[in-house]
Amino acid sequence: MKFSFRPSEGVFYELFTKAAHNLVRGTDLLLELALPGVNVQSVSERLVEVEHDSDEITHELYNKINxxxxxxxxxxxxxxxxxxxDDVMDHMEAAGSLIYLYGLTDLPSLPRELHEQVNVLDQCAKITAQAMPRLKSMKQLSDYWVEINRLExxxxxxxxxxxxRLFSGxxxxxxxxxxxxxxxxxEAACDAFEHVANTVETIAVKES
Amino acid sequence: MKFSFRPSEGVFYELFTKAAHNLVRGTDLLLELALPGVNVQSVSERLVEVEHDSDEITHELYNKINxxxxxxxxxxxxxxxxxxxDDVMDHMEAAGSLIYLYGLTDLPSLPRELHEQVNVLDQCAKITAQAMPRLKSMKQLSDYWVEINRLExxxxxxxxxxxxRLFSGxxxxxxxxxxxxxxxxxEAACDAFEHVANTVETIAVKES
Amino acid sequence: MKFSFRPSEGVFYELFTKAAHNLVRGTDLLLELALPGVNVQSVSERLVEVEHDSDEITHELYNKINxxxxxxxxxxxxxxxxxxxDDVMDHMEAAGSLIYLYGLTDLPSLPRELHEQVNVLDQCAKITAQAMPRLKSMKQLSDYWVEINRLExxxxxxxxxxxxRLFSGxxxxxxxxxxxxxxxxxEAACDAFEHVANTVETIAVKES
Known part of the structure; x- marks a missing residue:
């Protein structure tokens, strides 16, 4: 394996940003599940593709580290x-696949609170994607993790x-x-967004 | 932000001790839920307050680190x-809130094993509160983590x-x-007490 | 406590290998549960013994570190x-104990997918046991973690x-x-095998 001796930091920020943008693609697909007459199988299959892309970005990152x-x-x-x-994506893909596998969209409608969970994830994905490039300057990151904690x-x-509601009968x-x-x-995807933010905070604490 | 250049270690031990004492307040409230004629809503609300106090101690600690x-x-x-x-507190507050939200106290009584779980948590909280000040001398800490493992x-x-019992019909x-x-x-609160003890053990291993 | 000043690395690889071989004993017992006319109580009790052995190996390792x-x-x-x-073992023992405690073997047969889970665990245990001695040379470890990820x-x-199937009615x-x-x-045991492999990967990354 060839080693590059000159720091090529940029690629790390790019890969983190790419991974976070991929999460926005994931929440876009989860939001589609709320639309009337949606093709659940198609959404579930596209979620699997987005999850594969996420895996590839992660492996590219690991190779780059090495x-x-x-x-x-x-x-x-x-x-x-x-x-x-990558964990965030795994949980989002799992949620979409289970909705399809369990045939849950045959119900007249999914509970309102489930859509609220997806909306929260969508906001988390967007602000995470905005925060990743700021890892370079280490500036304005506290706004990001404070907001993720609020969303969580x-x-x-x-x-x-x-x-x-589910236990109400x-x-x-x-x-x-x-x-x-x-x-x-x-919920696990939401927790995973918080763990991402906690890790960013830990990195910022070390660098400060 | 001002930096203090003289080590002010004491404040860290004080904050850990304060956080652990707050957990004893939490288990005291969970114990109240076993009393006949208890006002569950009031207990649940006081647990939320104790949980907020826990959050504040945690933030004070983070600021102090920085x-x-x-x-x-x-x-x-x-x-x-x-x-x-802080995780321990989150799980204890969640347990209390769910007992209230699900209306579980309308049952003639809660299962005995659930009270046993609370008793174990109460003992964990007390010995954790006693152990935190000993972080200063790093002495007699192994008694604490051995006992937490037994309780867990x-x-x-x-x-x-x-x-x-629950699955018996x-x-x-x-x-x-x-x-x-x-x-x-x-159970998650109990596991979190064990993670606290494991972290204390890790710190002690490094310092030894 | 006496300190040895000469590196005695060997003992660490031996203990990791011993711990992983113990996991193979665990999956052997879980495989027995699929046999017709099996004595479930006896299997469950032997799993508890294997779990105790696992605890002892872990404590021996911790003492060696110190x-x-x-x-x-x-x-x-x-x-x-x-x-x-040790986590892997805890989850395997729990699975065996619950099958016994819940009287699940009174059913005509356990679902096929549950046996598939056990088969995956058995393969994970075997390749983990084969990989542990390779920690010494840090060679051919990537084959191991790639395969664990596939199995997971x-x-x-x-x-x-x-x-x-369970939710099908x-x-x-x-x-x-x-x-x-x-x-x-x-499933938690399977995840724990992946965490073991991730830790091996982290160690290899540091050493590279």
Whole structure:
């Protein structure tokens, strides 16, 4: 393997930004699931493609870590940030696939709180994509992680109220279990966005 | 931001101790839920207040990390320990809120194993509060983490036997799901106490 | 405590290898559960014994970390690798115990996908046991982690299809909940194998 001895930091920020933009593609697809007459199978298949793209970006990042002599910050932190961005995508793809596999869109409509969870994820994806290029200057990053923490609280509330509705007797037990699996994946995606933000904060603390 | 150049280690031990004492306030409230004729809404609201206090202590700690030049041990470990103590509180607050939101106290009584989980958490909180000031001398900490590991096993056993009871047919499926959510949060709080102890152990290993 | 000043690296590789071989003993027992006329109580009890052996190996490793002056790689990574190998065992033991405690073997047969999960775990255990001695030379480790990632995807797929079957109406709600608990532990064991492989990869990245 060839090593580059001159720092080529730029490529790391580009890959993080690319990974985060891919998450916006993911939440766009999850938002489509709320549209009337949506083709759920097609959305689920496109989510799988976006997830594969995410895997490729992650592997490109890992290769770059291994072939670069001087990295812009600790290689372990680069590694971790890449892996966490990939986690978000895994949970979003899982949510979409389960909605399809469980045939949940045969229901008249999905609960409102589930759409709220997706809306929160969409906002998280957008501000994460905006924040990634700022890793270069390490400036204005605290706005980003404060906002992610606020959104994560909002997502928690939507998730909690969804469970209250699911357990209220409005649905039969098996439908409850199916929807809970989907909600759990969306909640895990939201948590993963928070872990991304926490890692950015840790990196910023070290650099300060 | 002003930097203090003289080590002010004391404040870190004080904040960890304060955070752990706040967890004792949390388990005191969870214990109240077992009392006959308890006002569940009031307990749940006070748990939210205690959780806010926990958030404030955590933020004070993070600010202190960022404004202190020399920290008593790795700033990442301080960061992690603070974040894990906060996790315990989050799970305890969630358990209390769900008991209220799901109307579980309308049942004649909560299962015995759920009270056992709370008792284990109460013991964990107390010995964690006693151990935090000992971070200064790094002495007698192994007693603490050995005891937490023992308690965590006890908590696991209570959780496992609770599930056996819940799945025995004594309750209807939706009540089972509600209680399982509460039990999961209590189990997560117990696991988080173990992560706190593991982090203390990691710090002690580094310093030894 | 006596400190050895001469590096005694060998013992660390031996303990990792021993821990991984113990996991093969664990999956052997889980495979027994698929045999006709199996004594489930006996399998469950032997799993508890294997889990105790795993705990002892982990403690021996921790003591070795604390009493050794020069370790072959970061003591935190040694610590983490040991702890993750132990996690795998904890989840496998939990799965076996729950199958026994919930009386799931009274059913005519367990779902095919659950056996597929166990088969994946068995392969993970075997290649992990083969990889551990290679930590010494740090050679041919990438084959191992690539294969674990492939197996983890296979395990995910089996888990996902198991849930589709469980939620299809083939079983009553309480049986679904019991089987899901078992499947969750097997899935957690599979994830833990991936965390072991990720840690090995992190160590290899640092050493490269």
């Amino acid at each position: 072939s670069t002599f001087i990295t812009p910050f600790d290689r372990e932190d680069i590694y971790r940030l890449g892996s966490l961005l 609280n909002e997502g928690d509330r939507a998730y909690r109220m969804l469970l209250v 409005e649905y039969d037990a098996l439908t409850v279990l199916k929807m809970k699996e989907v909600a759990d994946e969306l | 404004s202190t030049f020399i920290t008593p041990f790795d700033r990442e470990d301080i960061y992690r320990l603070g974040s894990l103590l 096993n006890e908590g696991d056993r209570a959780y496992r036997m609770l599930l056996v 004594e309750y209807d499926a939706l009540t089972v799901l509600k209680m399982k959510e509460v039990a999961d949060e209590l | 009493s050794t002056f020069i370790t072959p790689f970061d003591r935190e990574d040694i610590y983490r690798l040991g702890s993750l190998l 995807n296979e395990g995910d797929r089996a888990y996902r299809m198991l849930l589709v 083939e079983y009553d709600a309480l049986t679904v909940l019991k089987m899901k608990e078992v499947a969750d532990e097997l």
